[in-house]
Amino acid sequence: MSQATRAVILFAHGARDPQWAEPFLQLAGQVQQKLPGSIVALAFLELMTPSLTDCATQLAEQGVSEVIIVPAFMARGAHLRRDLPVLVEKLVQQFPHIQFRVTAALGEAEPVLAAMADWVTRQ
Numbered sequence: 001m002s003q004a005t006r007a008v009i010l011f012a013h014g015a016r017d018p019q020w021a022e023p024f025l026q027l028a029g030q031v032q033q034k035l036p037g038s039i040v041a042l043a044f045l046e047l048m049t050p051s052l053t054d055c056a057t058q059l060a061e062q063g064v065s066e067v068i069i070v071p072a073f074m075a076r077g078a079h080l081r082r083d084l085p086v087l088v089e090k091l092v093q094q095f096p097h098i099q100f101r102v103t104a105a106l107g108e109a110e111p112v113l114a115a116m117a118d119w120v121t122r123q
Contacts, residue, residue: 004038008068
């Protein structure tokens with residue numbers, strides 16, 4: 001089996017309660033099933049591990065050359081506007097051989113909003 005060169009990091013806020021992470025772990029598992037040739041990882045801004053930096057370090061050690069960071073946030077608040085760009089800039093400097101790309105917040109994606117609207121209307 002060849003080594004994955006592409007990775008997806010689901011980047012979530014983090015919480016003190018470990019159960020909070022369960023939906024994100026499930027999401028990571030489902031994404032991994034759909035992207036078997038990529039590495040799918042979960043990283044947190046605070047309160048949980050691994051951090052985005054630790055996650056990127058592990059991926060660099062595995063030889064990844066492309067990382068797509070998907071903010072698993074409902075919307076682009078202060079953490080995504082201020083904190084994430086600083087973190088990503090540090091990653092770019094630390095790992096110049098890796099191409100980093102950040103997507104829109106998961107909750108801002110039209111298919112995600114449509115799926116949530118469908119779920120709400122079925123309640």
